[in-house]
Amino acid sequence: xxxxxxxxxxxxxxxxxxxxxxxxxxxxxxxxxxxxxxxxxxxxxxxxxxxxxxxxxxxxxxxxxxxxxxxxxxxxxxxxxxxxxxxxxxxxxxxxxxxxxxxxxxxxxxxxxxxxxxxxxxxxxxxxxxxxxxxxxxxxxxxxxxxxxxxxxxxxxxxxxxxxxxxxxxxxxxxxxxxxxxxxxxxxxxxxxxxxxxxxxxxxxxxxxxxxxx
Numbered sequence: 001x002x003x004x005x006x007x008x009x010x011x012x013x014x015x016x017x018x019x020x021x022x023x024x025x026x027x028x029x030x031x032x033x034x035x036x037x038x039x040x041x042x043x044x045x046x047x048x049x050x051x052x053x054x055x056x057x058x059x060x061x062x063x064x065x066x067x068x069x070x071x072x073x074x075x076x077x078x079x080x081x082x083x084x085x086x087x088x089x090x091x092x093x094x095x096x097x098x099x100x101x102x103x104x105x106x107x108x109x110x111x112x113x114x115x116x117x118x119x120x121x122x123x124x125x126x127x128x129x130x131x132x133x134x135x136x137x138x139x140x141x142x143x144x145x146x147x148x149x150x151x152x153x154x155x156x157x158x159x160x161x162x163x164x165x166x167x168x169x170x171x172x173x174x175x176x177x178x179x180x181x182x183x184x185x186x187x188x189x190x191x192x193x194x195x196x197x198x199x200x201x202x203x204x205x206x207x208x209x210x211x212x213x214x
Contacts, residue, residue, distance in 0.1 A: 056085040056124030057169040057202055063120075064211040065113045065140060072117025073214055076150070077141040080121055081108040086173050087129030112144050125165060125206055128174040133184040134162045136196075140214050150214045156181060156191035161198060168202030 061080065065073045083089050090106045107126075111119035128134045134157040142148035157165075159180040166174045181187040187194070200206035 056127070056171075057165070058205040059123050059125045060205070060207045061121045061123060061136070061196075062118055062207070062209045063138070064118050064209070066117055066211065066213045068213060070213065072115065073113050073140075074115055074117065075143050076113045076214070077110055077144045077146055078113065078119045079108070079110045079139045079141065079146075080123075080136060081138075082123070082126040082136045083107070083129060085124065085127045085171055087127045087177065110146075125169055125171070125202065127171055128162075128166070128177050128179065130177045131179060131185065132177075133157070133159070133179050133181045133187055134174070135184075135186070138212075140212065151212070153212075154186065154194065155196050155210055156187055156194040157198070158195055165198070165202035165206070170203075 063078055063080070065076055065078060067073050081089070084107055090108060107123060109121050109123070111121065113119055126134060126136055136155040138153060138155065139149055140151040142150055159182075163175070163178070165171075181191050194210075196208045196210050198206055198208045
């Protein structure tokens with residue numbers, strides 16, 4: 001499992017990469033809390049909010065979150081969001097992402113780090129769009145109030161691995177938009193500390209893990 005380090009680790013702020021602008025974060029958190037209250041622990045907080053019509057290969061993402069001394073950052077909140085199979089994001093309206101999804105919150109999720117230092121999201125394999133390599137956005141907050149942001153960055157995929165997964169999964173649009181990490185405007189300086197460790201089959205189901213030190 002790779003380590004992501006907050007100190008000296010890329011912290012992305014700016015408009016080009018749809019950074020953590022707060023879109024959906026409170027709404028997503030409140031919805032997950034509502035599920036927990038209504039349905040119990042089995043519903044919360046493991047799921048990313050997603051439209052049932054969203055297609056894609058099941059993708060279970062576990063993030064290990066530690067502080068600079070490698071102790072679990074218990075109580076921190078992790079916000080994760082990514083595009084769908086076709087490369088579109090919820091929360092935005094733009095021809096580049098295929099339509100008006102301003103009021104949607106699919107494929108966005110928030111969890112609080114447990115005593116083992118982990119959060120786990122059940123989502124789908126993200127797609128890829130023109131000009132960007134495959135990636136997952138995330139933001140770490142000090143706690144569930146979501147007021148103090150500690151780190152904003154992105155997780156990366158190995159180029160050869162993700163191409164193989166897209167072939168297995170039948171992600172035709174993602175295969176067409178074949179931007180590798182070296183040609184990506186965000187990842188061009190290297191992704192060694194940002195790579196996900198992935199197991200499974202793109203045609204059936206995948207698991208991924210990464211460590212983040214804040």
